[in-house]
Amino acid sequence: MSTGRIQFAEQNGTFVLKFVGEVRLTLCTALDATIEKIFSALNFSNIVIDLTETESMDSTTLGLLAKLSILSRQQVGLLPTVVTTNPDISRLLQSMGFDQVFNIVDYPLPCPECLDDLPAQDQSEEVVRAKVLEAHRILMGLNESNREAFRDLVSALERT
Template identity: 70%
Template structure:
């Protein structure tokens, strides 16, 4: 499995994110920052997330993708497109309920945009915990399967947050 990277591009109001390799929590700060950039842009017309070269993606990253879709739908009424040609990835997306919040395409969609790596972001432990908690709450809201899968993690993280406040 190759180390994960996330690349991005923007061309004529189309934002493209390409996930490569093993996409994990360590990339989430950069992803979250770019999501904020996308949804605050006044000129965006479409969002494409390319998972054709993704070996693995963790639940926090999936939760941030759910956040991107929810914000996109709220702000401009747009469902982003997820692209994957891998059957195991398509099954994962379906099991998470992503067909409700994304247009899922099982074929490559060429782009002429010049992709660049997202710049790394440094977060405190508390900031990381808050992002993980938000991502998993979003996933839990999608369906009962996700709620059952992530309830223990969310409860644990909420407990950690409350004990830090004391």
Template identity: 70%
Template sequence: MMTTGRIQFAESEGTFVLKFIGDVRLTLCAALDAYIERIFSALDFRAIVIDLTETQAIDSTSLGLLAKLSLLSQKKVGFLPTLVSDNEDMNRLLLSMGFDQVFNMLPTCLEPTAPLQDLPPQQLSEELVRDKVLEAHRILMGLNDSNREAFCDLVNALESGC
């Protein structure tokens, strides 16, 4: 049985940790996007760790926002975030999306020194949700040709307002 998804976070000494738990879907994307903005406004930024060890499922919009996080990290501070997953099915998905090109991928990581807290929920209008979905999928399409082909119809439909 799938556990309703949630995203937890912790910050300690310039390291930002995001832990995805259960079935992570579009409904969590506004909170995730807001937290991404918070990470890059920090002055003592040192590392980002995304822990997917308790993730049962993740949708493409959430994956697109993770790719956005990595691309911003490379652009703003010049390094790849670390993505942790010990699940073979999840790793296959991540590799098929090209995440090995934009993350340091590891099977385990140290527990965060700060306690994890749930990201606060964020409400977005239907139009803003559509914009976030569109942005996330455009980012995924930019990672590799397979993604471009897989998400082309969705992006075209969202752009035309279908």
């Protein structure tokens, strides 16, 4: 199993997140911290998520991406752009309703060498559980299919 990573860059108010490999729960706190960093920036103008090298993403990662889109619309009235050239990832995004909350394009971005890896973050089990719960609640809010798919998981997390 390959490890995943998330890379990040900012230039002239455009924030770029690039997901590489298998992006899973273990990266959720670093991703969430970066989302907070993006929305605290004063020179914010665009967000691009590059999934051209993404092999897979778990539902927590998808939920945090949905959070990013919701915050972007609320704070600056902007739909972020997702770049995907992988048919499996494109189908996953469609099935989650991401075509409603992102501009999805299929051409790669310039300047991949401008990106730096997000630093790992050590978080308690309780903090990670809270992030997982938040991410899945956001996914449930996107459409009825997601609501059904994640209802039991959210109920179980709320009980712990």
